Amino acid sequence: MSEQARVDSVERLQTFRVQLCRSAESIETALSEAEQDIHRTRNWLHQDQQTYWKSELRKRTELYHRAKLALKRRQNEKTPLGGHYSYVDEKKAVDAAKRRLEEAEQKIANVRRWLRQLDKEADEYKAVVQRLGRYMEADVPRSLARLDQMIAALEAYFTVGVPIEERLATAGPVAGGMARAEPMPPPELAAVDYRKLRERTPEPAMLDGRPIEKPPFTELKWPRIEPAQREDILDLDLEYSPVSPLDKVVLAADCWERGRVYLERVALPSRPAGCWYVGTREGGADAEPVAVQVGEILRQRPDWAEILNLARGGLVILNGNSLEAVLDERDRQVWPPAEPKANTSAQGQSADRQDES
Secondary structure, eight states: OOHHHHHHHHHHHHHHHHHHHHHHHHHHHHHHHHHHHHHHHHHIIIIIIHHHHHHHHHHHHHHHHHHHHHHHHHHHOBOTTSOBOOOHHHHHHHHHHHHHHHHHHHHHHHHHHHHHHHHHHHHHHHHHHHHHHHIIIIIHHHHHHHHHHHHHHHHHHHGGGSOHHHHHHHHOOOOTTOSSOOOOOOGGGTTOOGGGGGGGSOOHHHHHHOOBOOOSOSOOOOOOOOHHHHHHHHHSSOOBOOOOTTSEEEEOTTGGGOSOEEEEEEEETTEEEEEEEEEESSSSSOOSOEEEEHHHHHHHOGGGHHHHTBOTTOEEEEOSSSEEEEEOTTOOEEESOOOOHHHHHHHHHHHHHHHHO
């Protein structure tokens, strides 16, 4: 297979991923609209129709009794000559009141029947779409993550054709002749207390109240998560909570223009699984944030799929070039793993002995 054919294959995978995201959005939108229609119909029947016709039943019952009393009085009245007055009008009024009363009784019976039928149909509908809902919650995120891995693997494969000078310049310095060096934070950031970044995150109620808007960015300047780092994240002993393309991500203003950012998944009052907040690591308090859909982020940064699937409480720190650290909900740094000092010292002594020899 030619190199051009492989490039086309990557583009097809990327196109398929976009189409999968759009299909997932369409399906979730349709499911949400159907659920809202059921809810609105039930409210209309229970609160509007049933309440209205019960009130009408009381009124029409009272009018019917009054019409019957008026008819009775008219029938008992006598003319000066001992005859009876005509009560045709009163009889018509009784018949009309009776028809209106029967109509109200029939309407109430219909509303009750419709409510029972709606509940039955809604239960059958939910049973049918339950499997589709599970697919949307679990299988789609896994499929997206798998596609991201395939795309990243192919892109990494293509870098084999890049001149060695360019690859070394892109990868940065490699120490000790190791086959693969993990990206290390800059020396001035090595002692940073990452936990303090959580203090920059807005309150959950404020994040929960941010409405989803049209993305204010055209390009995300965040660092790319390398394939090796993505594999490391998948191997971490952490809880995962797959995101949906329709889930919310709250962004600090202009954070998409910066490379040094952090991500925290915060539990929300209306969404126990929470949402991600992307904030800046320096400067004053973050300005007014904006909320967008997860799908808008993954369209430009599919390499972020693994970190966005970390469960609530997760804290991800990025420097200007790459992933810097990952903390769990108890603020333990789980990536990169800290090396024991004793082993480091032993390795240093071994290296010194090799140099002396």
